[in-house]
Amino acid sequence: MSSRTQSRTDAELTPVKFSRLTRRGVLLGLSVSQLSTLSIGFGSIVWAFYAGGGILIAFAAPVVVLAAVLAWVPIARRPIVEWIPVAFWWMWKTTGGQLLYRRRIVAPRPVGTLALPGDMARLREYDDPATGAGMIHDPAAATLTVVLSVTHPAFVLLDPGEQERRVASWGRVLATACRSGRISMLQVLERTLPDSGTGLAEWWAAHGSRDDTWASTTYAELIDRAGPAGERHATTLSLSLDMRAAARQIRTAGGGVRGGAAVLRQEMATLVAALRSADLAPSAWLSSGQIAVILRSAYDPAVAASLERHGELGQSLATAGPVAVNESWSGLRTDSAHHAVLWISEWPRSMVYPGFLAPMLLSTGIQRSFSMLCTPMRSDQAARNIRKKKTEYISDAAQRQRIGQIEDASQTAEFNDVLQQEADLTAGHGVLRYTGLISVSAASADELDAAVAAIEQSAIQASCETRLLVGQQAQAFTAAALPLCRVV
Incomplete structure (x- = not known):
């Protein structure tokens, strides 16, 4: 799908259409x-x-x-x-x-490493002295990732004209990720977290009237009970630098992770400026301690509220990983929760309006993480890819006509999507590859089944098709629930 967003002079929303998932094979659909x-x-x-x-x-x-x-x-x-x-x-x-992971409590971990299972054990921690941001280095993939927290107003509550303006602004934010050619991935992670009640408690402490009346006592009791029982939404943006693509700039900046951090700071400044122009409110780049709290909350949701109430706890990446992980064919069990990851295999095939994901993102009573992995493509790579697809579609169509096979409507629609991408690229817009993942968590297996069924139903309401990722739940969980720009 292109990052292009159309603008209109009136206050009406412009519907958008997603490209279909390519199902064309090498020869005759095989x-x-x-x-x-x-x-x-x-x-x-x-x-x-x-x-x-x-x-x-x-x-x-x-x-x-x-x-x-x-x-x-x-x-x-x-x-x-x-x-x-x-x-x-x-x-x-x-x-x-x-399939099993157990934390070795008595075995010390090497300095600067993350206590995470699987292939994430190779990740390294680097604290940027210039920005104070915690950067995650993957030596094998040659990437350097940084995380940013973003706040924004409720999109569905805005008027159509403001929604259209914000959609166009977000399109420009995505377009910035395609220009330098040094960005490996941009991840948007939207999580539901149990509300610890600190916001209500702080407001009551500052504005409440503690006069021992019936109204005051009842209101204080309601805040104590309702706060921890609620939930809130948190959004983060993760920016990953491709150190191979930026090798020349990194050598100029001094080489190594320190040089990569200097190059990444340039991309960080560009992204923050683009977010502010889109009327989003980016916070300071997350430190290593704040990233550790996110990781710990993902693996152990039962302690998320406690970590929020006590800000000094869980601020170490060396202890942020899980104590135990059990992977099954269709699920994952970590410290205090059962997890299942769904892949959005089909985006809406018809024209939809921005905000079509509201049934999934606004579902209440379900602890889930929605992750959008955006992989930008350089203009020259996108042009070569589009030319290759056009050649393959035309040759396949000629082969089918030669053997008398009837042309399929889905193949024609995919070819039209390629032509639309070519038109967008010619007009100067960027091309990104999108992957949508939904991680659902629950305290028990039965609750997890009910939550997955509810998410699948809400996906149908959003005109999306979801599929449970089997045989790779551990790897999918790291991509869906952790802001580390991981791939499945």
Whole structure:
């Protein structure tokens, strides 16, 4: 989808349309795995004919049937052959003991490392002396990530004209991420958190009348009870620098993580200026202690309110990770909660208005995290990708016409989406790849099932299609619930 947003002179909202998820294969709609499987079956039957036929053809027939079943029979709308890598990876993790994580309490951690499970154990902490921001360095992926907290008014309560203006401004914010070519990812994370009641308590302490009357006593009791039982929404933006793409600038700035931090500060200043022009209120860049509280709250939601009430607790990345993690095929169990991650596999195919995600984002009584991973593409890369897609679509259409296959309407719609992206890119707009993930948390497995069903229903109301990510819940949870610009 392009970052382009249309403007109108009236006060009406402009509907938008998302590009479809590309389902076109390498040849005639078949993926590489399907073509490889069918080639094995076809090759076996050809070998049987040339080797003498007869009994050899009978032996090759089961191979052909098996190849056809693996290539064409779907399970959960995916061919069986595409499930083989997922199943193999799951078996490898099962036999290798990778599904369980237990914190080694007595074993000290190396200085500057994060106490996180899986491949996130390689992450390193760096405190920027210039801005005070906590930066997360991934040596393997060569990225440097920083997190920013953002406050904003309720979008659904604004009038249509103001909504349209803010949508156009947000489009310009996204466009800034595509210009430098040094940004690896921009993550928008919106979380629901249990409200500790500190806001109400502070307001009552400053403005309340403590005169021991019935009204005063009742109001104070209501604040004590209602505060911790409520929930609030928190939004963060995570900016990840591609240190490979910015290698020349990093060497100029001194090299290493320190040079990467100097280059990242330039992108940070650009992003803050763009956010302020969009009437968003960015706070100071989060320190390592504030990032540690977010990580701890994601793995252990039961202590989130306590950490908020006592600001000095949980301010260390060395202890922010979970104590125990159990991964299952379709879920994840951490310290005090059960989790499940859903992938938004289909965005609305019809024209929708901004704010269409309100049924999911405003659902009450469900603890969830909504993560939007935006991967910007440089203009030259986007142009090459679009030209490649156009060539493949045209060649596939010619091949289908040659063999007499009827043109599918979905293929035509995907080709029109590519043409629209090309028009947007020609007009000077940026192109980003979007991935939407929803992490749902609950205290028990039964509550988690009910919460997932409610989120799936709200996704239907938002004209979106969601799918439960199986066999990769641990990795998906880090991308959906943690502001670290992780990928699935």
